[in-house]
Amino acid sequence: MSLSTHSWLHQFGILGMNRRNAEYIMRFNPRSSFPKVDDKLITKRLAEAYQIPTPPLYHVIEYHGDIAELKEILAGYQDFVIKPARGAGGSGIVLITGRQGSNFVKPNGELISWTDLTYHIFDILSGIYSLEGLEDCALIETFIHPDPVFAAVTYYGVPDIRIVVYRGVPIMGMVRLPTKESDGKANLHRGAIGVGINLKNGRTSTAVHHASVITHHPDTGHPLRNIEVPYWKGMLHIAARAFDMTGLGYLGVDMVMDRERGPLLLELNARPGLQIQVANQKGLLKNLDLVDKAPPDIFTTSETRVAWALDVLANPKS
C-alpha cells in the first residue's frame, strides 16, 4: 500500500496509530494485563513486589464514608497529592503544597477550601475521571519534590520522564516539562513540553511544544537542550523491569525524579502515545525493528536488555 511504504513518514521511521495498535499493542499487550496499568493502586502494589520504588502512599479512599476520617489523616501532612486510581491523561490530579488557615494551597498559589477538596474526592469516587466511568478510589500520595536539575525549565509542577519499552527493551525516552499553559501537568496535549533524550548519555536533545520545535522554555526562558537527566541508567532499569512486572510488550513507563528518593515509578501506560517521536524528532520503527532482530539471549533479564539497548540502540551504525 503506497500510503504505508513509500511515504516520507515511513522513510523517517514514524510509527502510525494503526500500526501501533495492530502490530504492537494488540500483539504484545494481553488484555488481561491491562488492569495492572490502568489502576494505579494495583501498579503500586505490583511495583512493591518487584522492588521498584513508587511515591509513598499516605491513604486510599474507597468509599464516600471514608471522607469522615480524612481530616484527621491529612492533619499530619503539609503537602500531598490526590489522584484517581483509574484516571487517564493526568485528569483529576490535585497537588497541594501547603496550608493557609483552613484552606489548602495549590502549586500556582490558588487556594482550595476543605469543602471543595472533599467534593473533588467525591468526583473521583463516582468515577468522573476513570477510564470507563467505573467507580474509582482516590489515592493520597507524597508530594514529589522534583530534583532541581529541571527547575530552570519547569513552570511549577513536576517534570516526568516517559520511556517506551518494547518487549522489555527501553527504546526511546523523553522528558515532559510542565508549562503555565499545562497548569503544572506534564501532559503534552495540555501544552507541556516534550524533550527528547539521547538514550546513551541521558542528555536532552530537541524540544517540542505542541507541534513546533523550540529551544527555550516559553515561561522561564531557559535553554532546553543538553540537560543531563539524573539517574538515567536507573530509570532505564526501572523501565525494563516494568515489563517483567506487567508482561506488557509495548509499554509506556512514566517516572519522576524526587530530590531525596531518586527515580520513582509514577504510572504505566499500555497505549503510550506517538508524540514521543516528535519530541525526539525520530521515528520509533527503526528501534522496534532492531529489537525484533535482536538475538534471543538478550531478553533473559532486565540487565541484559538494558545493556543491549545501550550497546546497539544508542550507537546507531548508520
Added chain:
Amino acid sequence: MKRPAVLLAVALLVLSLALISYRIIWLKYPILPAAPEKVWQLSMDAHVKGGEKETTVMIGVPYTHRGQMVAEERIRSGTLNFNLLREGLNQIGVWSGILNSEGETIGYSSTIQVRPQRSFKTKPPTLGPYPPNVGKEGQSLSKRLAKKWDSLPPADRLRRIAATCKGFWGTPPPDAHDLQAWQGFQEKHGQRDALLALLRAADLPARVVEGLELAESTTHATLTWIEVWTGQEWESLHPEKGEIYQKPAPLLSLTTDGMPAIRVIHGELSEVRWALNRQLINQWRIHFERIMRSDRLLDRWSLFRLPTDFQRTFRILLLVPIGALMICLLRNLVGFPTFGIFMPVLMALAFRNTGLFYGLGIFAGVVLIGYVVRRWINKLRLLLVPRLSVILTLVVLSFTVFALLGNKFGLRELMAVGLLPFVILTMTIERFYIITEEAGVREGLWTAAGSAVVAAITHQILHFESLQLTFFVYPELLFAVAAFQVLIGRYTGYRLSEFIRFRKLRGPS
C-alpha cells in the same frame, strides 16, 4: 500475520459473489434489482358537507387496464356508503348518504404500477361529434382551416394543429378573414373547445381527460388535457399551451371522455387534496410474488417473505453496516475524530425522520445548549450519575421546546425531534465538554464537525433507495461489507491525519 485476515476477506467476498450468482443464474433474479420502475402511491382526501337531502360525491378513480395496474385500494368513507361504478371508460367511486352538520372526511388511496413500455392495442375509436356549443358556422370555419392538412398522416396533422396554439399556421397562411374569425371563435368557446373543434375538423378522434401529473406532488386541483388518436395510440396534448407530451406521458388519468373527475350532488366538497408518491417496495412486492410462491431454498428464506412492516426495518438495517464501514474508513484511514464510535450512525438513523438539514440543526442546537448548561453545572459539583441525568433531562426538555416550536411554525421535521437518540446526545454533550476542557475548543469543534460529516454521509447512504433494495434482494452483500471491514482492520499504514501531525519532522531532519 496479515495473511489470515486477507484470506478471510477473500472468502467472504467469494461467498457473497457465489450467493449472488446463484440467485441471478439459477433463480433468475434481475441483475440490476434496483432499476427504478414506476410505482406510485395515490391518495385523495376531501371534506364533504351536505344539507338535508342525501349527498352524493362521485370521484373518478384509476383502475387496472393494460397501461397500469391498480392494487391495494383503500377507501375512507366514515358514515357514508361507498360504491364503485363503471361509467363508460371510467371507474367512479361514489360516496353517498345523509351528512350531519359537521360533514365527513372521505378518502381514497391505491398503489398504481404504470406499465408504459407495453403498447396496448385498442380498437380505433369512432370520430365523435363537435363540442356541443360549436354551431354550424364554427364547424365550417374549422373545416376550412383544417382542410390543407387533409393529406398528412394523423400524427402530423396533430402536430400542425397543436402549433396553431402558438400562432403558427404554416404555409400557405390561411385567409386573413378566416384567421380573424378564428380568434373570435377561440375567445367565445375557449382554447380547449377551439382545439377540439379543429381536431374534429381534421378527422382526429379526441377526448378530454382529467387527471393528475405523475410526479411526487400534493395538489388541490386536477389537470385537464386532450388525448388524440393518431391511428396507433392516444397522444396527450396540453389544451392551453398546445404542447404534446413526450411519450410516455407523465400523466395519470382519473376520468376520460370529458367527464369531470369530481361531481357533487346536494353537497359541497372542500379541502380536496391529491397526493402522489413514488413507491418502490410495493413494486418489489409485485415483482417478487414469484419468490413468495417459489420453494427454492433462497427464495423460501428471502426477506420478501417477512411482513411488510418488518421489511421496512430491514431495508434500513441492512445498510447500517455500510455506515459502520464509512466510520472505519474515516477513522482508520483518514484519522477523522468522531464522538464515540457508532454515534454518527445512530444520528444518521434519526435523521431519517427529521431530514438532514433539521437533524444537523437540532444536533448542533442541543449540543450547544447542553454545553453551556454543562459548563455552568460544573460549578455545582454534581456527582457523575446525577449530573448526567440532569443533562439527559435538559436534552429531553430541549426536544420538547423544539417540538413545540415545530408545531407553532408547522415544521413536521422539528416535531420528529423526539426520535433523535437522546442518550447518545447526552453522552455527546459530556464528551464535547470534556474534550473542550482537556484539549481545547478547537479540538471539540473539530470532533463535532467530524461526527456531523460522518452522520451526513451515512444518512445519504441509508437514504439511497436503489442501494436499500439491492441489499434487500441480496442480503449476502453483507459478507462483502464485512470483507472490507476486515481489510481495513488489517490496514496498518499511516492515517492521512498523521501526515499533518508529524509534518514538523520532515523539515529539520
